[in-house]
Amino acid sequence: xxxxxxxxxxxxxxxxxxxxxxxxxxxxxxxxxxxxxxxxxxxxxxxxxxxxxxxxxxxxxxxxxxxxxxxxxxxxxxxxxxxxxxxxxxxxxxxxxxxxxxxxxxxxxxxx
Amino acid sequence: xxxxxxxxxxxxxxxxxxxxxxxxxxxxxxxxxxxxxxxxxxxxxxxxxxxxxxxxxxxxxxxxxxxxxxxxxxxxxxxxxxxxxxxxxxxxxxxxxxxxxxxxxxxx
Numbered sequence: 001x002x003x004x005x006x007x008x009x010x011x012x013x014x015x016x017x018x019x020x021x022x023x024x025x026x027x028x029x030x031x032x033x034x035x036x037x038x039x040x041x042x043x044x045x046x047x048x049x050x051x052x053x054x055x056x057x058x059x060x061x062x063x064x065x066x067x068x069x070x071x072x073x074x075x076x077x078x079x080x081x082x083x084x085x086x087x088x089x090x091x092x093x094x095x096x097x098x099x100x101x102x103x104x105x106x107x108x109x110x111x112x
Numbered sequence: 113x114x115x116x117x118x119x120x121x122x123x124x125x126x127x128x129x130x131x132x133x134x135x136x137x138x139x140x141x142x143x144x145x146x147x148x149x150x151x152x153x154x155x156x157x158x159x160x161x162x163x164x165x166x167x168x169x170x171x172x173x174x175x176x177x178x179x180x181x182x183x184x185x186x187x188x189x190x191x192x193x194x195x196x197x198x199x200x201x202x203x204x205x206x207x208x209x210x211x212x213x214x215x216x217x218x219x220x
Contacts, residue, residue: 004154040120040212041212042116042200042210042211042212042213043155043200043210045207045208048207058207090154090155092154092155098204098207098208099143100157100160101147101155101157101208102156102157103154103155103156104154105152105153105154106153106154
């Protein structure tokens, strides 16, 4: 089975802190994605990557950056966390672009 | 509209059928998806339908596609308490676009 592992299930940070959310997949997928999930808004795409060292902005990239140094690892970075970034963050990977995404369990981030 | 629309909440009794509806936007979407999110977990692909199909059945799940009205539905027969979850429909429009999610509550 494909496994997408997110490093933390719950995270509490202070406003202004730099935050790293890590995601690792074990199926040699080319494509990796970061979404945030908010009640009533569904999932919104933050950033995605189709290859190592490649990244593209999604719908809501402001305040975020990403890093993909190795194929299996895709990191989401909040350069200076703000309270409006309190959310559930979901990482996903896929073999073929948008077909059959496999999701991690999510990281619930609270910024105080 | 621009968004993939779903109703936010559905409550059914155990053993009844559940029907979750979705309106999508792009008639050229090749695939349409249903994802399920159980409490405390990420999303998992439940089923999908190719755009040239009207219906797809997979055990207790039936997906109906009305391309004219851009309407997608997921029917769960004999709904069980283990079906309680959030259900997301999604279309491909340059990227994967999700609806807001429908929370299915199954009462014993």
